[in-house]
Amino acid sequence: MAQIIAEVSRTFNEFLLLPNRTRTDCSAATVNLRTPLVRHIAGEAPAIELRSPFTSAIMQAVSTPDLAIALARNGGLSFLHHNQPIGDQAAAVRRVKNFKAGFVTSDTNVRPDDSLSLLAEVMRRTGHSTAAVTHDGTATGRLLGLVTSRDFHPRRHDLDGPVSGRMTTITDLAHAGPDITLSEANARLWDERLDCLPVLDSEGHLQHLVFRSDYTDNKRFPDQLVDAAKRLRVGAGVNTHDYRERVPALLEAGVDALCFDSSDGYSDWQAQALSWVKKHYPEVPVGGGNVVDGEAFTFLAEAGADFVKVGVGGGSICITRDQKGIGRGQASAVLDVAAARDAFRERTGAYVPICSDGGLVHDYHVALALAMGADFVMMGRYFARFDQAAGAKLPTRDGFVKEYWGEGSNRARNWQRYGQGGGQGLVFEEGVDGYVPYAGGLDEGLALTVAKLKTTMVSCGSTTVPEFRSTARLTLVSEQSFQESHANVTLRDTPGTVS
Numbered sequence: 001m002a003q004i005i006a007e008v009s010r011t012f013n014e015f016l017l018l019p020n021r022t023r024t025d026c027s028a029a030t031v032n033l034r035t036p037l038v039r040h041i042a043g044e045a046p047a048i049e050l051r052s053p054f055t056s057a058i059m060q061a062v063s064t065p066d067l068a069i070a071l072a073r074n075g076g077l078s079f080l081h082h083n084q085p086i087g088d089q090a091a092a093v094r095r096v097k098n099f100k101a102g103f104v105t106s107d108t109n110v111r112p113d114d115s116l117s118l119l120a121e122v123m124r125r126t127g128h129s130t131a132a133v134t135h136d137g138t139a140t141g142r143l144l145g146l147v148t149s150r151d152f153h154p155r156r157h158d159l160d161g162p163v164s165g166r167m168t169t170i171t172d173l174a175h176a177g178p179d180i181t182l183s184e185a186n187a188r189l190w191d192e193r194l195d196c197l198p199v200l201d202s203e204g205h206l207q208h209l210v211f212r213s214d215y216t217d218n219k220r221f222p223d224q225l226v227d228a229a230k231r232l233r234v235g236a237g238v239n240t241h242d243y244r245e246r247v248p249a250l251l252e253a254g255v256d257a258l259c260f261d262s263s264d265g266y267s268d269w270q271a272q273a274l275s276w277v278k279k280h281y282p283e284v285p286v287g288g289g290n291v292v293d294g295e296a297f298t299f300l301a302e303a304g305a306d307f308v309k310v311g312v313g314g315g316s317i318c319i320t321r322d323q324k325g326i327g328r329g330q331a332s333a334v335l336d337v338a339a340a341r342d343a344f345r346e347r348t349g350a351y352v353p354i355c356s357d358g359g360l361v362h363d364y365h366v367a368l369a370l371a372m373g374a375d376f377v378m379m380g381r382y383f384a385r386f387d388q389a390a391g392a393k394l395p396t397r398d399g400f401v402k403e404y405w406g407e408g409s410n411r412a413r414n415w416q417r418y419g420q421g422g423g424q425g426l427v428f429e430e431g432v433d434g435y436v437p438y439a440g441g442l443d444e445g446l447a448l449t450v451a452k453l454k455t456t457m458v459s460c461g462s463t464t465v466p467e468f469r470s471t472a473r474l475t476l477v478s479e480q481s482f483q484e485s486h487a488n489v490t491l492r493d494t495p496g497t498v499s
């Protein structure tokens with residue numbers, strides 16, 4: 001007879017945190033959000049640690065290179081989606097790895113014999129006032145000089161004259177070699193009172209420009225998630241179909257972590273694929289999932305998973321529970337898997353982090369997921385709202401929305417992966433195609449969520465994620481107390497003032 005699990009399956013909305021004693025040295029400024037991404041010996045440092053416990057979903061509508069850059073600059077990690085040809089996904093990985101914070105590729109470039117009027121036109125188009133003069137007018141040509149909008153004036157200079165007549169030539173120009181770090185470049189900008197420092201390769205070809213005006217921007221991101229060579233880190237989703245070709249191409253492109261992406265990770269397909277990656281590329285971290293119980297977690301941990309993603313059917317675009325009748329309330333799933341992770345650590349000495357994926361509707365749900373045992377979270381809807389995500393931004397009567405669609409929807413055209421009903425292709429959809437409210441840029445949006453998370457942790461008396469988890473006290477809420485959690489007055493539509 002079928003086994004019936006006695007415990008009711010619960011969601012995040014059914015829980016609240018009780019405040020713990022907050023000591024005077026516990027404040028938002030002292031909270032540290034570092035958390036392990038990958039398997040490690042318990043008590044030792046993991047090979048990769050997130051600086052902030054956020055990852056973006058392995059979805060076309062979410063994890064673009066631009067989003068990956070923005071999230072890594074804020075200490076989190078994106079997993080670039082694999083619903084695209086292998087070469088395209090590898091190119092997306094390269095785009096993130098080639099991003100050098102503070103090192104910009106020059107977009108305002110001219111040849112020495114171009115006219116000043118052409119230069120003025122290029123500057124007007126790009127909105128930038130420093131142009132690189134290269135032998136072929138490209139961003140990577142041999143650098144001959146720099147010219148700025150301060151070097152010429154339409155009434156003083158003949159605009160038909162060549163750029164070379166007004167540029168500062170390379171012999172009089174401070175410049176740097178390819179190995180300079182951002183902090184060394186910044187030091188030179190200040191010490192030598194430069195506005196711009198060109199970075200050249202050994203043959204004198206332009207690689208990047210570093211601007212003094214970007215200095216504060218670089219200081220804004222103290223928690224960037226970078227590798228040993230100071231390049232931003234990026235993850236990539238893979239599947240159990242073409243991993244033998246996809247994984248080596250992604251590694252070649254410089255990917256930092258992989259994750260098998262499936263609605264149901266409790267399968268021999270995934271165990272086989274994990275063992276294959278571990279056998280051929282033991283150095284690359286690879287996650288597995290998704291699962292919703294301890295038994296499935298242990299199965300993937302034993303197959304070699306370096307982290308395990310938790311969540312079936314709870315995502316905002318998910319219709320898996322309606323369609324297939326499988327899934328589990330996300331709170332129950334995380335609690336069960338967290339207990340299995342701790343038992344696995346006791347038994348083997350290995351700590352395999354877990355990720356709560358999908359169904360995080362309110363910012364405080366992130367705090368609940370971490371309190372219930374998640375080491376980090378993955379979100380789709382949340383990141384799909386930002387400028388950097390893939391969906392188009394569309395105007396509506398009440399403001400803007402962004403497109404957001406599930407990987408199991410018709411729109412995702414993930415069909416080659418399906419053998420539903422024993423045939424070829426997608427027989428029924430497991431996700432919907434819709435819109436989410438537009439939320440501007442990722443930097444500002446994530447900063448707000450992080451601020452709320454830190455404040456919750458302070459109320460719970462903890463300054464680290466492990467401390468928060470081990471001391472959290474959670475309570476179930478009744479229907480009535482849930483009502484009490486919301487404002488119970490008629491809201492003004494214009495803000496009131498107190499004075």
Ligand SMILES: NC(=O)C1=CN([C@@H]2O[C@H](COP(=O)(O)OP(=O)(O)OC[C@H]3O[C@@H](n4cnc5c(N)ncnc54)[C@H](O)[C@@H]3O)[C@@H](O)[C@H]2O)C=CC1
Nearest residue numbers: 240241261262263264269290311312313320407408417430
């Ligand atoms: N987290 C969630 O609740 C859900 C997520 N999704 C997303 O939708 C996308 C598609 O997920 P899935 O449909 O689970 O894709 P999948 O590729 O894991 O599975 C598709 C089908 O292929 C089979 N299969 C897997 N590997 C195979 C192999 N090597 N040879 C033959 N058959 C194989 C599976 O058993 C399944 O029937 C993913 O991006 C997933 O994250 C979809 C539904 C729910």
Ligand SMILES: O=c1[nH]c(=O)c2[nH+]cn([C@@H]3O[C@H](COP(=O)(O)O)[C@@H](O)[C@H]3O)c2[nH]1
Nearest residue numbers: 057315316318358359380381406407408431
């Ligand atoms: O049932 C589903 N049908 C789909 O088409 C689909 N696409 C993505 N996902 C999963 O949802 C997660 C994102 O959820 P949120 O938008 O709630 O953050 C993602 O991280 C996935 O785990 C899907 N689930």
Ligand SMILES: [K+]
Nearest residue numbers: 264265266267
């Ligand atoms: K299964």
